[in-house]
Amino acid sequence: MVGYPYLIWMVVFIVVPLIMIFYYAFTVKDANGTRFALDHLMKSFDSKYMVALGKSFLYAFIATVICLILAYPLALILVKRSNGGSAMLFIFILPMWMNFLLRTYAWLSLLETNNGLLNTVLRALHLPVLDIIGTPKAIVLGMVYNFLPFMVLPIYNALAKIDKSIMEAAYDLGANDFKRLLKVTIPLSMPGVMSGITMVFMPAVTSFVIPNLLGSGKVNLIGNIIEQQFLLTYDWGFGAALSLILMIIILISMAVMQRSDEDMEGGAGLW
Amino acid sequence: MEKNVIIRLENVTKSFEDQVVLKNITLDVEKNEFLTLLGPSGCGKTTTLRLIGGFEKPDEGIILHQGKDISNVPPYKRNVNTVFQKYALFPHLNVYENIAFGLNIKKMNKSLIKEKVEKALRQVNLDGYENRRIEQLSGGQQQRIAIARAIVNEPEILLLDEPLGALDLKLRQEMQYELKTLQKELGITFVYVTHDQEEALTMSDTVVVMNNGVIQQKGTPEDIYNEPVNAFVADFIGESNIIDGIMKQDGVLEIFGRIYECVDKGFAINEKVDVVVRPEDIKLLEPSENKINGQVTSCIFKGVHYETCVMTDGFEWVIHNTKNFKPGEHVSINVDPFDIHIMKKMVKETGT
Numbered sequence: 025m026v027g028y029p030y031l032i033w034m035v036v037f038i039v040v041p042l043i044m045i046f047y048y049a050f051t052v053k054d055a056n057g058t059r060f061a062l063d064h065l066m067k068s069f070d071s072k073y074m075v076a077l078g079k080s081f082l083y084a085f086i087a088t089v090i091c092l093i094l095a096y097p098l099a100l101i102l103v104k105r106s107n108g109g110s111a112m113l114f115i116f117i118l119p120m121w122m123n124f125l126l127r128t129y130a131w132l133s134l135l136e137t138n139n140g141l142l143n144t145v146l147r148a149l150h151l152p153v154l155d156i157i158g159t160p161k162a163i164v165l166g167m168v169y170n171f172l173p174f175m176v177l178p179i180y181n182a183l184a185k186i187d188k189s190i191m192e193a194a195y196d197l198g199a200n201d202f203k204r205l206l207k208v209t210i211p212l213s214m215p216g217v218m219s220g221i222t223m224v225f226m227p228a229v230t231s232f233v234i235p236n237l238l239g240s241g242k243v244n245l246i247g248n249i250i251e252q253q254f255l256l257t258y259d260w261g262f263g264a265a266l267s268l269i270l271m272i273i274i275l276i277s278m279a280v281m282q283r284s285d286e287d288m289e290g291g292a293g294l295w
Numbered sequence: 296m297e298k299n300v301i302i303r304l305e306n307v308t309k310s311f312e313d314q315v316v317l318k319n320i321t322l323d324v325e326k327n328e329f330l331t332l333l334g335p336s337g338c339g340k341t342t343t344l345r346l347i348g349g350f351e352k353p354d355e356g357i358i359l360h361q362g363k364d365i366s367n368v369p370p371y372k373r374n375v376n377t378v379f380q381k382y383a384l385f386p387h388l389n390v391y392e393n394i395a396f397g398l399n400i401k402k403m404n405k406s407l408i409k410e411k412v413e414k415a416l417r418q419v420n421l422d423g424y425e426n427r428r429i430e431q432l433s434g435g436q437q438q439r440i441a442i443a444r445a446i447v448n449e450p451e452i453l454l455l456d457e458p459l460g461a462l463d464l465k466l467r468q469e470m471q472y473e474l475k476t477l478q479k480e481l482g483i484t485f486v487y488v489t490h491d492q493e494e495a496l497t498m499s500d501t502v503v504v505m506n507n508g509v510i511q512q513k514g515t516p517e518d519i520y521n522e523p524v525n526a527f528v529a530d531f532i533g534e535s536n537i538i539d540g541i542m543k544q545d546g547v548l549e550i551f552g553r554i555y556e557c558v559d560k561g562f563a564i565n566e567k568v569d570v571v572v573r574p575e576d577i578k579l580l581e582p583s584e585n586k587i588n589g590q591v592t593s594c595i596f597k598g599v600h601y602e603t604c605v606m607t608d609g610f611e612w613v614i615h616n617t618k619n620f621k622p623g624e625h626v627s628i629n630v631d632p633f634d635i636h637i638m639k640k641m642v643k644e645t646g647t
Contacts, residue, residue: 189383192350195370196377197397197448207396211387 048264064265073249073266077273080246083160084228087167088175091224092217094168095175099216100209102176103183113180120173128237131166132157135238162238163245167228174227175220182216183209218281226274246270299326300361301452301484302347307356309342316342318508319356324452324486325501329478331487333495334505335531340488341456343505347486348454349373376445377454381461382437384429390416390440391425397448415447418477435466446477452484459494471497492532496520504528525638526569533573536612540570542637551587551608559637569638574615576634579603579626586627591620 052061067073098116102109119127134141137155146153156162186209194204210217232247239245246266253263302324309317317339324330324347332340345351346358349370358366365373376397384393394415398408416422419439424432432440438458445453455474459467475498478485489495495502496516504511504519504527512524523529526537540550542562548555550570562568582588589607600615605626612628620626 187381187383189379189381190385192370193377193379193383193385193444194396195350196348196375197444198371198400199396200369200371203400207400208385208387212385 045264045267048261049268050265052261064261065269067262068265068269073246076244076249077246077270079160079243080229080270081273083164083167083245084225084231087164087171087228088221088225090164090168091172091175092221095172095179095220096217099176099179099183099213100205102180113176116176117173119169124170125233127170128166128234131162131169132237135162135165157238158240158242160239160243163235163243166234166238167224167231170234171224171228174223178216178219178223179213180216182213186212221281222278225277229274230270300324300359301326302486303359304343304346304353305357305359307343307346307353307358309339309346309351309354316508317346317353320508320510321356322503322510322513324484327482327484328500329475329485329487329498330501330503331489331495331499332503332505333489333492333531334511335490338505339508340490340505344377344454344456344486344488347452348375348377374450375452375454376448376450377456378438378441378445378458380456380458382441384437384440384444386429388429389425390421390427390429390432393429393440394444394447396444411447412443415443418446418480419443420473434461435470438462438470442474442477446481446483450483452486453478453481455485455487457488457490459489459491467494474498496532504531506531523571523636523638526571529569529571529636529638534613536572536574536577536610538570538572538610540568540637542566542568548635548637551610553585553587555635556632557635557637558632559635562637562639567640569640571636571638572612572630572634574602574613575600576630577612577614577616578629579605579614579616579618579620580629582625582627586629588625588627591622591624591626593622594620 049064050060050062051058052063102113105112135143135154135157137143137153137157140157143153143155156165190208190212191204194208199207230247232245232251235241235243235245235248236251241248250263250266250270253259253266300323304320304322307317307320308315320339320343322343332343334340342351346353349365349368349372353366357364360373385396388396391412394412395408398411403411412425413422416424419442421436421439421443424436424440429437429440438461441458458474459470462470471494474485474487478498487495487498496519499516501513502516502519503513506527512519512528514522519528520532523532523535526535529535530537538550540548542559542565543549543554544564545560545562546557548557548559548568548570580586587607589605589612592604592606592611594601594603596619597615600617601619603614603616603620605612605614605628607628614628
């Protein structure tokens with residue numbers, strides 16, 4: 025009984041939209057009315073779109089790796105602090121309270137080639153100007169900045185959950201700090217790492233606002249192309265087909281990651 | 296005095312924030328003995344153990360291992376292993392990998408590790424459990440694995456922090472026996488922490504009774520039980536009747552305004568003392584003159600004995616005997632002079 029409202033929610037906001045995506049992706053409208061067709065799907069495999077898809081995965085992958093490299097040591101430091109580093113954690117989470125668009129616009133004005141704050145400072149110091157707006161570097165930077173908290177939080181939680189006496193047992197059995205990190209801390213925090221990767225990679229690979237603003241529209245990622253189908257060319261069918269392909273690839277990559285996680289004897293992640 | 300001291304704590308003081316947990320403790324642990332730190336929670340026994348393990352550093356004083364100062368040596372460089380209160384097994388590793396953990400760190404030869412792990416599993420009666428996952432084991436089995444994981448490293452000293460606390464009574468008694476046997480078999484030093492006096496008396500060669508961060512008494516279980524140095528030890532090690540008394544002179548004691556004979560000597564004339572009488576040392580007889588007479592208030596069957604309470608002069612005695620008295624019955628308290636233990640008054644400390 026208690027479950028029904030959630031069931032209704034799922035049907036209305038998840039199942040119905042999914043069915044509609046399938047519907048638009050597999051039908052075409054012409055003079056004879058609406059009919060089943062694979063036209064949209066075939067068009068999606070055009071190299072132009074596949075390149076955009078590839079770039080999306082590459083940048084999202086790079087952003088995820090950078091997030092992981094930044095977040096893991098940070099989470100370790102936070103957990104080690106006497107009060108659980110709650111004040112520091114708060115500061116790292118704080119940007120999440122600000123509007124996503126606002127944060128991205130802020131980076132735009134920081135990085136702007138001519139009047140941006142960063143380059144004004146660099147110029148004043150007679151250093152070479154950094155011209156990265158409109159390049160993949162800016163996009164990856166935007167992804168890392170926006171999604172870093174999603175990597176820090178699950179790793180922090182996983183680390184905080186490890187019993188202190190387990191860490192002491194590792195010491196007791198002769199493991200120094202480095203060996204303990206390698207053999208106990210990292211394996212036990214793998215569930216957090218896996219959720220972090222999922223929570224950063226998924227929004228990064230589908231992002232269109234970050235490439236739009238920080239890529240100044242010069243770098244077309246799959247998110248941008250899908251957005252254009254719905255808002256510029258009004259080709260909903262093609263947009264739906266691209267979304268579907270993106271979704272399937274994400275599902276496959278998550279399944280592969282999950283499998284490798286199980287091989288490493290980690291616990292359950294997001295799946 | 297230099298018998299075979301393996302660990303010496305010398306004038307060790309330790310505080311956490313404002314709380315002084317250990318006050319100027321000096322303690323010798325001898326090679327190959329089973330030493331138990333016994334006391335109520337918060338007495339500093341676990342902190343003492345953690346100092347020996349290297350998980351805490353003393354604020355003042357030093358810890359010596361065979362004469363060498365090891366106060367600042369980290370746990371992973373000490374030839375000491377710990378069995379933790381909550382077992383602290385690695386949940387991501389199976390039984391074999393848990394036990395092999397320390398040997399793998401030492402980069403020992405794989406086949407030698409296998410041999411040692413199998414031997415350790417045999418020693419804790421869990422051979423064949425190599426591939427089990429930790430969450431598949433019962434509490435008692437996890438405890439045995441924790442012990443195997445520690446002893447497989449062949450430490451000089453094994454530290455055990457209330458290892459049987461989470462087990463049921465039957466299993467606990469079984470494990471007490473097994474631990475004692477294991478200690479003799481291995482021939483290594485055990486330092487054991489517990490708040491259970493029966494456990495301490497059963498297993499130990501030496502018992503160290505602690506309270507409020509101070510060692511109250513160190514001795515064999517028999518010494519501690521039969522010759523407690525103060526009323527705290529007497530009360531903590533088994534039930535006791537503790538009565539205020541005055542030593543009139545050597546061998547003469549006044550309680551409740553009456554004079555009694557005792558065997559203790561060496562107190563000042565008219566010194567106020569604590570008089571301790573064990574419940575099993577009291578005989579209840581017909582009331583008569585010149586005896587402490589009173590009335591039975593309750594009599595409860597406890598299995599091996601009856602626990603009888605008798606009220607005399609406003610003091611309630613606890614007596615263990617084998618006869619069932621009726622509440623309201625008039626009786627007299629009879630104690631052999633040899634069983635009257637006279638102790639110096641404790642300096643009253645708040646909170647205990």
